[in-house]
Amino acid sequence: MNFQYWNRRMETLPRDELEDYQLEALRVMVERALRTPFYSRELQKAGITGGASIKSLDDIRRIPFTTKHELREAYPYGMLSIPKEDIVRLHASSGTTGVPTTIYLSGEDIKRWTSFVARSIYATGCDKTDVFQNMITYGLFTGGLGFHYGAEEVGMLVIPSGPGNTAKQFQFMKDFGTTVLHATPSFLLHVESKMREEGVRREELRLKRAFAGAEPYSEDTRKRIEELLAIDVFNSYGLSEMNGPGVAFECQAKNGLHIWEDGYIAEIVNPDTLEPVAEGESGELVLTILCREATPILRYRTRDLTSFYTEPCSCGRTHRRLRRITGRSDDMLIINGVNLFPSQIEEVIMAIKEVGNNYLIQVEKEGALDRLTVKTEVGPDIFMDDARPLNALKEKIRRTLQATISISPRVELHESGTLPVSEGKAKRVIDTRPKDI
Amino acid sequence: MNFQYWNRRMETLPRDELEDYQLEALRVMVERALRTPFYSRELQKAGITGGASIKSLDDIRRIPFTTKHELREAYPYGMLSIPKEDIVRLHASSGTTGVPTTIYLSGEDIKRWTSFVARSIYATGCDKTDVFQNMITYGLFTGGLGFHYGAEEVGMLVIPSGPGNTAKQFQFMKDFGTTVLHATPSFLLHVESKMREEGVRREELRLKRAFAGAEPYSEDTRKRIEELLAIDVFNSYGLSEMNGPGVAFECQAKNGLHIWEDGYIAEIVNPDTLEPVAEGESGELVLTILCREATPILRYRTRDLTSFYTEPCSCGRTHRRLRRITGRSDDMLIINGVNLFPSQIEEVIMAIKEVGNNYLIQVEKEGALDRLTVKTEVGPDIFMDDARPLNALKEKIRRTLQATISISPRVELHESGTLPVSEGKAKRVIDTRPKDI
Numbered sequence: 001m002n003f004q005y006w007n008r009r010m011e012t013l014p015r016d017e018l019e020d021y022q023l024e025a026l027r028v029m030v031e032r033a034l035r036t037p038f039y040s041r042e043l044q045k046a047g048i049t050g051g052a053s054i055k056s057l058d059d060i061r062r063i064p065f066t067t068k069h070e071l072r073e074a075y076p077y078g079m080l081s082i083p084k085e086d087i088v089r090l091h092a093s094s095g096t097t098g099v100p101t102t103i104y105l106s107g108e109d110i111k112r113w114t115s116f117v118a119r120s121i122y123a124t125g126c127d128k129t130d131v132f133q134n135m136i137t138y139g140l141f142t143g144g145l146g147f148h149y150g151a152e153e154v155g156m157l158v159i160p161s162g163p164g165n166t167a168k169q170f171q172f173m174k175d176f177g178t179t180v181l182h183a184t185p186s187f188l189l190h191v192e193s194k195m196r197e198e199g200v201r202r203e204e205l206r207l208k209r210a211f212a213g214a215e216p217y218s219e220d221t222r223k224r225i226e227e228l229l230a231i232d233v234f235n236s237y238g239l240s241e242m243n244g245p246g247v248a249f250e251c252q253a254k255n256g257l258h259i260w261e262d263g264y265i266a267e268i269v270n271p272d273t274l275e276p277v278a279e280g281e282s283g284e285l286v287l288t289i290l291c292r293e294a295t296p297i298l299r300y301r302t303r304d305l306t307s308f309y310t311e312p313c314s315c316g317r318t319h320r321r322l323r324r325i326t327g328r329s330d331d332m333l334i335i336n337g338v339n340l341f342p343s344q345i346e347e348v349i350m351a352i353k354e355v356g357n358n359y360l361i362q363v364e365k366e367g368a369l370d371r372l373t374v375k376t377e378v379g380p381d382i383f384m385d386d387a388r389p390l391n392a393l394k395e396k397i398r399r400t401l402q403a404t405i406s407i408s409p410r411v412e413l414h415e416s417g418t419l420p421v422s423e424g425k426a427k428r429v430i431d432t433r434p435k436d437i
Numbered sequence: 438m439n440f441q442y443w444n445r446r447m448e449t450l451p452r453d454e455l456e457d458y459q460l461e462a463l464r465v466m467v468e469r470a471l472r473t474p475f476y477s478r479e480l481q482k483a484g485i486t487g488g489a490s491i492k493s494l495d496d497i498r499r500i501p502f503t504t505k506h507e508l509r510e511a512y513p514y515g516m517l518s519i520p521k522e523d524i525v526r527l528h529a530s531s532g533t534t535g536v537p538t539t540i541y542l543s544g545e546d547i548k549r550w551t552s553f554v555a556r557s558i559y560a561t562g563c564d565k566t567d568v569f570q571n572m573i574t575y576g577l578f579t580g581g582l583g584f585h586y587g588a589e590e591v592g593m594l595v596i597p598s599g600p601g602n603t604a605k606q607f608q609f610m611k612d613f614g615t616t617v618l619h620a621t622p623s624f625l626l627h628v629e630s631k632m633r634e635e636g637v638r639r640e641e642l643r644l645k646r647a648f649a650g651a652e653p654y655s656e657d658t659r660k661r662i663e664e665l666l667a668i669d670v671f672n673s674y675g676l677s678e679m680n681g682p683g684v685a686f687e688c689q690a691k692n693g694l695h696i697w698e699d700g701y702i703a704e705i706v707n708p709d710t711l712e713p714v715a716e717g718e719s720g721e722l723v724l725t726i727l728c729r730e731a732t733p734i735l736r737y738r739t740r741d742l743t744s745f746y747t748e749p750c751s752c753g754r755t756h757r758r759l760r761r762i763t764g765r766s767d768d769m770l771i772i773n774g775v776n777l778f779p780s781q782i783e784e785v786i787m788a789i790k791e792v793g794n795n796y797l798i799q800v801e802k803e804g805a806l807d808r809l810t811v812k813t814e815v816g817p818d819i820f821m822d823d824a825r826p827l828n829a830l831k832e833k834i835r836r837t838l839q840a841t842i843s844i845s846p847r848v849e850l851h852e853s854g855t856l857p858v859s860e861g862k863a864k865r866v867i868d869t870r871p872k873d874i
Contacts, residue, residue, distance in 0.1 A: 076612045085566040087594040090613065100608075107592065129522040138575030138582075139599040145575075148582075155544065157524040162576040171537075175513045176527065 003315045006122035011317045025290040027051030033296040035081040038074045065299045072099045091142045093240045104294040112291045113243045117150025120249035124234045128155030135183040142244025163423035166194040181210040185217035186426035189357035192228045211236045215425045216325045220350035256309045256321030263291040282307040303328040335370045358419040363431040372409040440752045443559035448754045462727040464488030470733040472518040475511045502736045509536045519731045528579045530677045541731040549728045550680045554587025557686035561671045565592030572620040579681025600860035603631040618647040622654035623863035626794035629665045648673045652862045653762045657787035693746045693758030700728040719744040740765040772807045795856040800868040809846040
């Protein structure tokens with residue numbers, strides 16, 4: 001394969017030079033952090049009084065972790081390290097508690113963020129001849145503007161379509177020869193269902209690639225989208241606390257996400273002990289941003305579960321690769337004492353080809369017990385009026401799930417296009433059990 | 438007043454130099470246009486074979502007009518003058534016919550557009566210390582991204598909130614000390630109504646200015662917003678065919694919109710004869726874009742009705758000022774033979790202080806006659822359960838309207854907050870009369 005690099009020098013920097021770069025950048029970040037109300041308190045408690053307190057990269061472990069809770073506590077300006085008048089943009093994720101998590105960017109921060117997104121897009125083989133349809137929300141959410149700026153930097157033709165309105169999306173794809181899509185994986189599956197419904201054939205389109213992110217999804221979901229649309233799907237990882245998209249991205253080798261280590265220091269820790277896991281083992285991703293001056297965030301506990309690949313990538317990049325995020329530690333369901341991630345269910349059902357493109361997981365109390373129901377749509381070739389094959393399919397799903405997750409769920413089959421569709425992050429789990437206080 | 442200039446030299450260029458600049462730029466635009474399928478045909482029919490065919494600015498009259506209909510006919514690539522791979526963005530307005538009007542921009546085009554928006558914003562007295570809440574749709578619509586890029590260029594803190602969700606808008610305004618808003622005038626009025634409803638006092642906020650555009654509005658609406666929010670409201674004019682915002686804008690003198698004549702050539706013509714009107718007279722605005730390479734559009738009939746101020750502005754800018762757009766020639770209603778613009782109704786009712794912030798105009802057939810109904814909300818101090826003052830108010834509105842527009846409308850009063858609100862361009866007129874074919 002003919003690999004291409006947006007910034008060959010930085011992307012292929014030898015590990016020792018990359019680590020020297022990180023150490024230097026970390027010292028700068030510590031200096032910046034000490035200018036914020038939050039870190040000036042927290043770092044000094046830990047005996048860190050300046051960049052010089054950090055002698056080696058291992059010293060990062062002297063820095064206390066930062067959690068989402070603390071970001072909220074610091075709202076609105078506790079994490080700000082530059083004068084307010086030098087801020088050029090803010091992004092905010094509202095969350096469910098009402099207090100937003102807010103990130104500030106300087107003009108320079110936007111440029112650096114944009115360059116990481118451009119690098120990510122280019123690494124998948126895209127260039128200025130591509131037509132990029134950005135089917136994701138613009139505005140306070142970082143996904144829309146983040147990809148928009150990065151794709152413009154690459155020089156692709158950007159269609160800022162946002163999500164929704166599939167009829168119009170198809171019109172753009174046809175009329176402008178869209179080659180690359182960006183959306184949540186659930187919206188990509190929805191688009192594909194709608195295509196069949198509206199008789200749009202993939203041969204009429206010129207799609208080659210899609211970037212899928214903003215929600216965890218399984219390898220089988222990727223394969224399904226790739227086969228149905230005859231495209232390559234690239235895994236995108238980012239979170240608004242770390243700017244948004246452009247934190248880690250798959251290259252043309254499509255085998256794990258390169259985390260851009262000149263922009264971020266990545267650690268993987270055991271979420272219970274907070275100690276580093278052994279190389280290659282799974283744990284919680286902890287990130288320190290190196291490429292932002294306005295809002296320095298150190299050792300941020302992402303809650304995302306992943307692990308490093310240990311072998312180098314065939315593309316020649318020296319930046320390590322993360323495995324597909326299997327879920328957030330917050331997402332874990334405990335069902336009658338059994339730990340379960342929604343991604344485990346997705347993996348099973350998306351591998352069954354009679355199953356359609358949408359599903360929903362419901363957990364409720366039934367007497368003293370938890371009851372798991374998996375609702376899936378059926379594929380377009382299955383007719384809802386013939387009970388026999390439907391019952392066989394239900395039983396197949398139930399048995400396959402039980403074999404994998406050790407829980408026997410109730411299975412419901414729904415007609416294609418009838419389960420609710422979200423334009424942003426899909427809401428896949430409805431848990432109606434009373435919460436413990 | 439202490440006027441400030443983003444690009445002092447260009448904004449105060451002596452008229453003769455400005456016109457020399459326009460002539461040179463027009464010649465370049467003609468060359469570019471000749472590279473498009475549409476204009477290579479149309480210009481050659483008119484005997485224009487190159488930039489050299491244009492000897493003086495008056496020669497612009499040799500160029501045929503372009504209409505929205507022709508833009509649609511040319512969809513998707515008939516107006517494109519650069520290789521497809523050099524396009525970096527497209528904007529599209531869908532309109533009602535299904536065929537979008539599409540505008541392409543190169544990277545250079547985006548930079549120049551951004552600089553005109555930055556110039557417009559700066560002309561109102563804003564600078565990098567301001568906090569700018571962009572309460573308008575992002576994406577294919579040009580208003581969101583256009584202002585976003587321009588405000589970032591000025592270095593303001595941009596909150597890309599988009600429209601909707603007033604509770605969240607208020608939270609941002611309070612928490613980040615928003616000083617400048619951008620929205621449609623109807624959404625600004627809606628925001629003000631919601632503030633009172635939710636008990637947000639303007640003293641808690643730090644608002645100083647608002648930019649209002651994307652729909653025509655009256656001077657009385659401006660005054661109402663200014664008084665209720667205790668801010669300055671600046672009139673913004675643009676249209677997606679001419680990039681979007683940044684075509685014409687009010688300066689600190691707040692008395693007419695400077696059209697940036699180094700970016701656009703403006704003519705005002707009689708919409709029937711298509712001949713130029715006398716200086717200062719009202720007619721249809723015709724625009725030629727000088728600041729875009731990808732999609733050159735010459736002598737575009739905007740349908741917007743306006744006139745030039747003849748006297749120079751106190752701010753010292755040499756770029757002529759347009760009067761507030763009174764409506765689009767397409768918007769004109771003919772009611773029982775009487776010509777009427779919705780803006781005339783707005784002007785009357787917004788001057789009546791007991792009238793609330795929202796209104797709707799309905800036209801229907803009643804037998805052979807047209808029947809005009811004006812629905813307005815009542816102000817917050819009027820109680821709907823006391824019939825006498827309500828009847829008096831109704832009669833006052835009816836009489837004042839009749840005196841101005843020579844039609845006696847039916848008047849309906851509605852409780853504050855009950856008429857439909859639009860987040861984008863307000864839909865103020867519902868005309869249910871059968872269309873003549």
